[in-house]
Amino acid sequence: MISATQKKNSSLKGKSILTLSELSSEQIQFILDKAEQMKTNKEDGTHLLQGKIVGMIFDKPSTRTRVSFEAGTLQLGGHALYLNGQDLQLGRGETIADTAKVLSSYVDAIMIRTFSHQTVEELSLHASIPIINGLTDLYHPCQAxxxxxxxxxxxxxxxxxxxxxxxxxxxxxxxxxxxxxxxxxxxxxxxxxxxxxxxxxxxxxxxxxxxxxxxxxxxxxxxxxxxxxxxxxxxxxxxxxxxxxxxxxxxxxxxxxxxxxxxxxxxxxxxxxxxxxxxxxxxxxxxxxxxxxxxxxxxxxxxxxxxxxxxxxxxxx
The missing domain is CATH 3.40.50.1370 (Aspartate/ornithine carbamoyltransferase)
Known part of the structure; x- marks a missing residue:
């Protein structure tokens, strides 16, 4: 069971996850403990994301990343939007900064799976919502x-x-x-x-x-x-x-x-x-x-x- 003290000391609320270097060992341990708890009790947290929308940008194809994020969001009571990078205006030259600002007013978080890690960093810099790195050429934190x-x-x-x-x-x-x-x-x-x-x-x-x-x-x-x-x-x-x-x-x-x-x-x-x-x-x-x-x-x-x-x-x- 996760204690209130553990939760307070390992808070991730509103935090972007671009690399594991941004997380303390306590935060990593907290995520693992929380994941074990949710795995054991599949009813745990079924309404935690009620009313929340996660935008998922995919510049690279995926099986596990797409299905696990989409299913996970749904299981927690939220909604996931699949956004193919080429279908967005990004594919026609809109800047990452403009895309970040616009999507920040539509969704509650963005998960992005793309090529250049610089893209994720720039998205995070200009977004006012959390950004989760679903894979770049340099890092794959969720897999780790x-x-x-x-x-x-x-x-x-x-x-x-x-x-x-x-x-x-x-x-x-x-x-x-x-x-x-x-x-x-x-x-x-x-x-x-x-x-x-x-x-x-x-x-x-x-x-x-x-x-x-x-x-x-x-x-x-x-x-x-x-x-x-x-x-x-x-x-x-x-x-x-x-x-x-x-x-x-x-x-x-x-x-x-x-x-x-x-x-x-x-x-x-x-x-x-x-x-x-x-x-x-x-x-x-x-x-x-x-x-x-x-x-x-x-x-x-x-x-x-x-x-x-x-x-x-x-x-x-």
């Missing part, structure tokens, strides 16, 4: 919150867990690194040379880890990194917008596939995570993602619960 919730459910704790991410140092890796660092997780990021996460984000995550008792380390040898790992995570090698790099990436990542040979080095009770969609046979084998250690569908379900927790705390009276 669902990842942390899944690890907590499976391992019973976050602090001290060893998490190994194998693959591209992309937006998912960036947000997961920030979240893990805040919560005292030991995270090792294994990439081919040249595919590491952005250095400034890594440095900030390492500063967070130093305060929480966690660690953030970069590696190029997956077999060395996964020794004793409690959690193994991977993502697609080629993200949306990188299709022209696909052939080169397939060659560069060929030794970074998560398969049963690699996982012999992990803890016996490891869990496997993937944010989906997955390309079976590339970054992960079917044997792993469909195997007994995989919790990818629990992880996907948890997108719904953390997003309901976020919406409830940001928008409820």
């Amino acid at each position: 919150l669902a990842d942390l919730l899944t690890i907590k459910e499976q391992k019973g704790q976050l602090k001290g867990v060893k998490l190994v991410y194998v693959g591209d140092g992309n937006n998912v890796a960036n947000s997961l690194m920030l979240g893990a660092a805040s919560m005292g997780i030991t995270m090792e990021i294994v990439t081919p040379p040249g595919y590491e996460p952005q250095p400034s984000i890594t440095k900030f995550a390492q500063l967070l880890a130093a305060k929480s008792g966690g660690r953030v380390m970069l590696h190029h040898d997956p077999f060395e990194a996964v020794k004793g790992a409690d959690v193994i995570y991977t993502d697609v090698w080629t993200s949306m917008g990188q299709e022209q790099e696909n052939e080169k990436r397939l060659m560069d990542f060929v030794n970074y596939q998560v398969n049963t040979t690699l996982l012999k080095e992990a803890s016996q009770d490891y869990i496997f995570l993937h944010c989906l969609p997955a390309h079976r046979g590339e970054e992960v084998t079917s044997e792993v993602i469909d195997g007994e250690h995989s919790v990818v569908f629990q992880q996907a379900e948890n997108r719904l619960h953390v997003q309901k927790a976020l919406l409830a705390e940001i928008l409820s009276s």
